[in-house]
Amino acid sequence: MSKIIPNISVDCVVFGFDTNTKSLNVLLIKRYLESEDDDEPLVNDYVLTGYHTFEQETIDETATRVLKELTGLDNVYKKQFKVFGDPNRLMNEKDIIWAQNENFNQRTITIAYYFLVKTHEVDLENNIHHPQWFPVNDLPELGFDHRDIINEAYADLKEKALYKPIIFELLPDKFTFNELQDTYESILGNEMDNRNFRRKLLTKKYIIALDEKQVGVSKRPSQLFMFSKDVYQKTYKESYLINI
Amino acid sequence: MSKIIPNISVDCVVFGFDTNTKSLNVLLIKRYLESEDDDEPLVNDYVLTGYHTFEQETIDETATRVLKELTGLDNVYKKQFKVFGDPNRLMNEKDIIWAQNENFNQRTITIAYYFLVKTHEVDLENNIHHPQWFPVNDLPELGFDHRDIINEAYADLKEKALYKPIIFELLPDKFTFNELQDTYESILGNEMDNRNFRRKLLTKKYIIALDEKQVGVSKRPSQLFMFSKDVYQKTYKESYLINI
DNA sequence: AACATATAACGTAATAATGACATTTAATTA
DNA sequence: TAATTAAATGTCATTATTACGTTATATGTT
Numbered sequence A, B: 001m002s003k004i005i006p007n008i009s010v011d012c013v014v015f016g017f018d019t020n021t022k023s024l025n026v027l028l029i030k031r032y033l034e035s036e037d038d039d040e041p042l043v044n045d046y047v048l049t050g051y052h053t054f055e056q057e058t059i060d061e062t063a064t065r066v067l068k069e070l071t072g073l074d075n076v077y078k079k080q081f082k083v084f085g086d087p088n089r090l091m092n093e094k095d096i097i098w099a100q101n102e103n104f105n106q107r108t109i110t111i112a113y114y115f116l117v118k119t120h121e122v123d124l125e126n127n128i129h130h131p132q133w134f135p136v137n138d139l140p141e142l143g144f145d146h147r148d149i150i151n152e153a154y155a156d157l158k159e160k161a162l163y164k165p166i167i168f169e170l171l172p173d174k175f176t177f178n179e180l181q182d183t184y185e186s187i188l189g190n191e192m193d194n195r196n197f198r199r200k201l202l203t204k205k206y207i208i209a210l211d212e213k214q215v216g217v218s219k220r221p222s223q224l225f226m227f228s229k230d231v232y233q234k235t236y237k238e239s240y241l242i243n244i
Numbered sequence C: 001a002a003c004a005t006a007t008a009a010c011g012t013a014a015t016a017a018t019g020a021c022a023t024t025t026a027a028t029t030a
Numbered sequence D: 001t002a003a004t005t006a007a008a009t010g011t012c013a014t015t016a017t018t019a020c021g022t023t024a025t026a027t028g029t030t
Helices: A059-071 A093-102 A146-161 A166-170 A177-188 A194-202 A229-235 B059-071 B093-102 B146-161 B166-170 B177-188 B194-202 B229-235
Strands: A004-018 A023-033 A043-047 A049-054 A077-084 A109-117 A132-135 A207-213 A223-227 B004-018 B023-033 B043-047 B049-054 B077-084 B109-117 B132-135 B207-213 B223-227
Touching: A004 A059, A004 A146, A004 A166, A004 B004, A023 A059, A023 A093, A023 A177, A043 A093, A049 A059, A059 A077, A059 A109, A077 A146, A077 B077, A109 A146, A109 A166, A146 A166, A146 A177, A166 A177, A177 A194, A177 A223, B004 B059, B004 B146, B004 B166, B023 B059, B023 B093, B023 B177, B043 B093, B049 B059, B059 B077, B059 B109, B077 B146, B109 B146, B109 B166, B146 B166, B146 B177, B166 B177, B177 B194, B177 B223
Parallel strands: A004 A109, B004 B109
Antiparallel strands: A004 A023, A004 A049, A023 A043, A023 A132, A077 A109, A207 A223, B004 B023, B004 B049, B023 B043, B023 B132, B077 B109, B207 B223
């Protein structure tokens, strides 16, 4: 049995994109504690999943382990983006109640990761944590400093999406151009002209048109595309284009 | 007296740019341990500065404190870029010798920051750590996992320099256009056409031509420029230009 | 005073990328 | 076969980029 390091943990922000609602979502689990006199619950909000690092484990392994438990997924895009270590970060009223109940009260610093997953690959049903997706722009009440953590993760994702092809981590293997644009618009929070967007990205050799169309839609079906990481890595030249 | 958290530390990569040698440098301190029989020293290499976090201190405060001790500087650009937490990260031969001598051997995770400083503002003389500048491309033998840490810091800096105006943190308040270009070239590791470089950056309103020239040079003196963070923040529109 | 030296500073033309804008096409369903 | 729905596309004016060599302005030297 592995021993945990009591003052070091990992928290995981799991991002998914829902192509139906066109919403960038975050996976959260409920934090619930009943009062003794069965009145109002003492704690009833949502949190990220996380766990302490084991003594013989890298931080990355902790993150991977936590994600696997939550989603069942391996080999997911992962970014360690910030450490949250304020001595008072778990000192809200509800966090203190929770900490007393759960028997942790030491100063804990947490290393925060975000993950980009394909929503349809996450099985929410058979999951002891009962995770739920929430739009990143419409989050429920959150415990600990997890709202901060999510906001920082989102800010980092926004920036990174502009110059790395990470958006494809959020899309199915086969996607339409409109889905791609929707995903960009959700992440970046702005609308784009569809003609200009297509022109720009259609020239990229690593976005490959498939000989295949959407099926089962009652309208003109879109063409499907795929992203080739391989072609990307081979053809992308770091332009060193200063863009300040 | 503040108590330290024994398994959590901060390490600081301090970058400076030397306009004379046109070299991006890192500030290092010596790690030295003599053997008892006075032969070869047991440990004789260089390391970053770092220190443990105090119990009532944020991680950012730790970093700021360590930098202040090393350089005397406050209010310096600082980026927390990565955590190094491999269980075996301090397990090289020399690190073990050092750890026995210094009496630490527990697993320690370190939160790494880099700082961008103006070289001429750092006083190397009156400093108990005796720090020295080394070119990032020609580092001496380094202790612990500090070569990794520096390389990761450098990679992050390279990326960030392309889309944030952080380069000015490395330059004096008044700089010439050629110094600006030299700094970019050192960081990005490529040469640029000087006409195109000027044209591109001269159009930026936040790079302001001063009514002032270099003095004491035996050639045509350059015009001096300054960077206005204020103008930058007011005029920069996030273009949301996808650049993948 | 004229010249040498050294580096700062600049221009042009061809090509590529961007931004702004509305219509046509291709499938399903009634 | 007509209606519906969303997919897909074209053009033009403006701006940005690339590639390239010459001129300007200071100091130092004779």
